[in-house]
Amino acid sequence: MSLNLLLQISPEVTPSTLGTANPVSIAIFFVFVAVTLYITYWAAKKTKTGSEFYAAGRNISGFQNGLALAGDYMSAASFLGIAGMVATMGYDGLIYSIGFLVGWPLIMFLVAEPLRNLGKYTFADVVAFRLKQRPIRIAAAAGSLMTISFYLIAQMVGAGSLIKTLFGLDYEIAVIVVGIVMTSYVLFGGMLATTWVQIIKAVLLLSGATILVLLAMAKFNFSPGELFQSVKSQYGENMLAPGGFITNPFDALSLGLALMLGTAGLPHILMRFYTVPDDKAARKSVFVATGFIGYFYVLTFFIGFAALALVGKDAILSLDKGGNMAALLLAENTGGSAFLGFIASVAFATILAVVAGLTLSGASTISHDLYVHVVKRGVSDEKGEMKVAKRATIFLGVLAVALGLMFKGQNVAFMVGLAFSIAASANFPALLMSIIWKGFTTKGAVWCMITGASLALILIVLSPTVMVDIMGNSEAIFPLKNPTIVSMTLAFVVGIVVSLLQPEKEAADLFESEKLRTYLGHGSEK
């Protein structure tokens, strides 16, 4: 990547310096890429075996993994998007961000420890533990790959347009640069490099957002009261209270369940629990992650309101009608173009880290679940598996770039909701029932996952989200914007009914012996 690529300035004239090549952001971005590629080089020397490639040798500490989980979860979309939502819709942005946080306690209570004790590299390990490998692996891989693909499309398209706005770089070049850098992390440095990229990114993002809030709050004498007062006097008290975001309680509940339980079914998040030495470290990492993510959403709440008070709604909306530039405009307003450059490069780093995590998790699904357990029927040699994992990484890197280019200019915001919906409807119910229910069977699990994934997909296409907002129809066949309340409930029902109709004695017997591993960690992967 040469410097002149980065200096192609977009012709649009904007009231701020956004969209022009900012020397500070280019410098910081280059330092970030240089440091992370150096880490990748260091990690590559320690990444030879499967356990090293997929799980960083299970040597990541609970605290480090907590930061990395937060890094995986705090996307540029949540940084810029939620701050933007608060800046344009006020309090409603907070309701949305709370939905993203409340899944974390459930990960702690329901899945983190059993997942670490039972599994090896993917969440399908846990579902397949006492059931028949091949059907489970195929169904779980389908659910994982669908979740990852939709999430990836949303991130890549977001990356392209964001970088275009931030750096004035062409959309296509931005997507290709992101694809090449993140593929290098995963391909050469595996989970170890990906983890450190997440940790650095999380520290950068949290400290950048903290400085931004401090700079902005200085203008209000560090008093939240003065900030809210200023918002109230300029835009009225309704900005500080719930508005139109929740009107239909079923819609709200359905989206809420998707965000909450989908978090506990995201393959790239679940995969991180295998990087720590034991269940004790797994639970510590959830506590750390929940703290940082919660703190981050409090910051975005203040960033949004400060942008509203200092930059103004019209200025924010004139640059991007979704309000996504609110945080960046606030950075420029409070810290000048150098600080804008810093925050912009943090946003870029954020995207790189998130797509790297997704790609690694997709590669492990293809090589570990599909190649080893379906093609090779569980008999793998490590060399062959690693070869497939690396090829899968390159394939996913190319696919991510291709999807990013293909969906250019499309409205892909709904795909994040769709990814969460599939995760909540297909991955989470199967994972939960395999952990807690003795009577859960292979057929039950497969039908549960098929029902959840296909209903989530079909119903979203028939929902107002796609039929009205994207296809422009006046009405939709399915009334709710998010299908999870239906698709997840039916996935549970189908899983339970099918399991009851045809019990699987072997699976029930194995459930007893797997308890030693689930609850005592006896025989867990070290």
Add this chain to the structure above:
Amino acid sequence: MSKTNTHEILQSAAFKKLVKNRWNVSLSFTFIMLFVYIGFLLFVAYDKETLKMPIGDSLNLAIVVGLGIILFSWLITGVYVYWANNYYDEAVKEIKKELI
């Protein structure tokens, strides 16, 4: 570890109590979290006016409740970690002694 030993552990009162306690705690915490979050969504859906109630000079109930849920979500994971480190892990240690 012999087969009978595994069986004995699984059948022991201590192990059964461990598993039962674990899910009592986990499921109660899960229901508390679901109750808080779904309660919040329904509150917002059905009673927006009450949420506008001012608290102090410049805050209102909505902001206090919203930020409160973020804090609560973190604290409840902390309580779980405290319980697991002090009670669950101790019980596991006792049982493992017999296992080896």
